[in-house]
Amino acid sequence: MPLHPSSRVQKAREGLAGRLREIRKDAGISGRELAVRCGWSESKSSRIENAKTPPSDADIKAWCRACTADDQAPDLIAANRQSADAHVQWRRLQRSGLRRLQESTGDLYQETKIFRVYVSDVIPGFLQTPGYAAALLSSIADFRGTPDDVSDAVAARMRRNEVLSNGVRRFSFVLEESVLRYRLCSAETMAAQLGHLLGVMDLQNVAVGLIPFSAQRAVWPMPTFTIFDDTRAHADTLDAAATLTQPSQVELYSRAFERLSQEAVRGAAARSLIAGALASLD
Template sequence: MPPHPSSRVQTAREELAGRLREIRKDAGISGRELAARCGWSESKSSRIENAKTPPSDQDIRAWCRACTADDQVPDLIATNRQSADAHVQWRQLQRTGLRRLQESTGDLYQQTKVFRVYVSDVIPGFLQTPGYATALLSSIADFRGTPDDVSDAVAARIRRNAVLSNGTHRFSFVLEESVLRYRLCSVETMAAQLGHLLGVMDLQNVAVGIIPLSAQRTAWPMPTFTIFDDSRVHADTLDAASTLTQPSQVELYARAFVRLSRGAARGAAARSLIAAALASLD
């Protein structure tokens, strides 16, 4: 099989192959012995170890069983599954405009019971007003050169965000204070956005923490990420949207969220930071 056209996917496949190779070596068995224990050809073992053939979930289970490494199966299967779709190029996601991207997560939002969201760049999508979302998505569409369907994308985002008012879902947000002060829209739009943020804080199923610029930190500012229950993480970068499903990866981000949360102001202290950001608009 030729290398995957996406270098990110190919890299993920090679990393998985490397982990399987190390598991075999740690078990002290040859590729021939592994193949015999698994009941397949030696060439198959070689193709998997050299990232020529992506293994199936069953292949991974058999490999680990042959090497007495069953405890590594969950992480390896998650790695295998995300190698094909974890690193999705933004251009591929947005090639038909931004509306499709907003709608693509609708089912996931309905299924998730607990959302943990950390943001260091913009107001979280869950909490955006139509005006703020329009300014942000217009900037994204212009930068990426995607079809201009911003109004439809904003409408889709607002529909998707209706999950916020459903009491069966719980949300915990941690924002950097700088997010409150970045000027991505007009003064009037930003004032409305900050006012909306104050209103959202009254919802019983929503917790908002804000890390002050002056806080003594135990965790550095990180790229934005969202944790869906304890099953997956969405971590966005400039060129890709990464979906992480390995248990060890989810645990890492959950640990980061706990550490970031410790330095966040809440309640009246958080409202004071928002009020100060509002006052600075003048």
């Protein structure tokens, strides 16, 4: 298998190969014995262990079965599937404009029933007004040097966000108070955005929690992430969007969301924080 052009993807593949090698060693068997138990050639075992050949799901199941480590197969299979796209470069996604980036998650949004969203930097896309979205996406387009299709991208985001009004789906948001204070747009646009946030909090299928600046933290502020049902998590960085599907990874982010949720205030206390941010715009 040739080296993947993305060093991160190649590292993920090598990490998977290393985990399989450790499982074999922990079982106390040689590559030859593993091959015999799996019913394939010794060279295949070697190629998999050295990240020369990507294993199939069936290969991973057979490997774990041969090493009496069946419980590790689900995580390894998920790692194998995501190694090719675990880190999707923003530049590649955005080179044809921001509209396609908004539309790329449309099917995922329609399929998901429970959304859990933690944000520490901006108003979540789900909750953005057209004005706020336009200001934010314009800033991103300028920074990235992508085609200027902000108007189309905003329209696509608003269409995508229609899932919020579908009572079948449930949304739980945890936001840092800083999200209410960062000035990414004009005072008028920010006021409208904060007013919209207050309105969204009245929806029966939406729960919004805010972590105050004054909160005694047991968990530190983290980069933005979204959990889709219990099967997938997206974690954003400046240069990449990580798609995480391994059960252990999703569980880790679920645990982080639960801890962060415990530090958030809701109801009247949350509305008071938003009112304070509104007052500061004057």
